[in-house]
Amino acid sequence: MLGTQDLIQFIIAGILLNIAPGPDSILIMTRSATQGWRAGSAAALGVGAGTMVHIMAAALGLSALLATSATAFTIVKLAGAAYLLYVGVSMLLSRAKSAEQVQAGTTSQPLLSHRKIFMQGFLTNVLNPKVAIFFLAFVPQFIAADASNKPLALIFLGCIFNFNGMIWCHILAVSTAFARQRVAVNQAVTLWLNRFIGLMFVSFGIKLALSNKN
Structure with missing residues (x-):
């Protein structure tokens, strides 16, 4: 179909890769646990939008630039690392501030808008050059050598990968929010959990x- 091959194997491999934990899934779970499934869904949609950028970049050959140019790769890599550090440190600082509120007897915390959460998901994904390299190295293996339009085949496979990823991300968002509602966790445990997640983003x-690049 559209010059692709081994489509079932591609779908299975893509699902397994989407399930593997990383910054995207951690962000979705964090937002779902703190603000509900809609916030987690907003983060997931941001991740999906970032993935589409990588898909189109791979189809246009921009990912090849990241794969061959050390300078371009380093610039994107450092920008992505800086953003992840910013998110992690922000979470650590906000949680520390919340601890002071708990001691003072107030536990209200400002909530992020869904637009800001969407942008967090988008930037966390799009600033990761490893994702660009992945689409350049992984997806072409499932494009037939005699495909008449290889960029179109890559876009087609990328959309399948992203669609399955969005299903998984939304399952993650809903299940995390559901579990948070069903499990009673005291404020102190929640604060330490958020600090741990902040440290994960820093790491x-x-x-x-x-x-x-390897």
């Missing part, structure tokens, strides 16, 4: 900053 940022 993701450091790992991305120190990574190479």
Whole structure:
């Protein structure tokens, strides 16, 4: 179909890759746990929009630039690492502030708008050059050598990958929000959990900053 091959294997591999935990899934779970499934869904849609940018970039050959140019890769990598560090540190600082509120007897916390959460998901995904390299290295394996329009085949496969990813991300958002409602967690545990998630984002940022193209 459209010059693709081994489509079932591609779908299975894509689902397994989407299930693997990373900054995107952590962000979705965090927003669902703190603001409900709609917030998690907003983050998921942001991730999906970022994935579409990578798909179109791969189809246009821009991902090849990241794969071959050390300078371009480093610039995008450092921008992505800086953003992940910013998100992680912001969470750590906001949670520390919330701890002071708990001691003072107030637990209200400002909520992010769905638009801001969408942008968090978008930037977390689109500023990760590893995703661009993934689409350049993984997806072409499932495009037939004699395909008449390889960019179109890549877009087609990328959309399938993103569609399945969105299903998984929304399942993650809804299930996390459902579990949060059913499990009684006291404020102190919630604060420490959020701090831990903040540290995870910091670690993701450091790992991305120190990574190479391989």
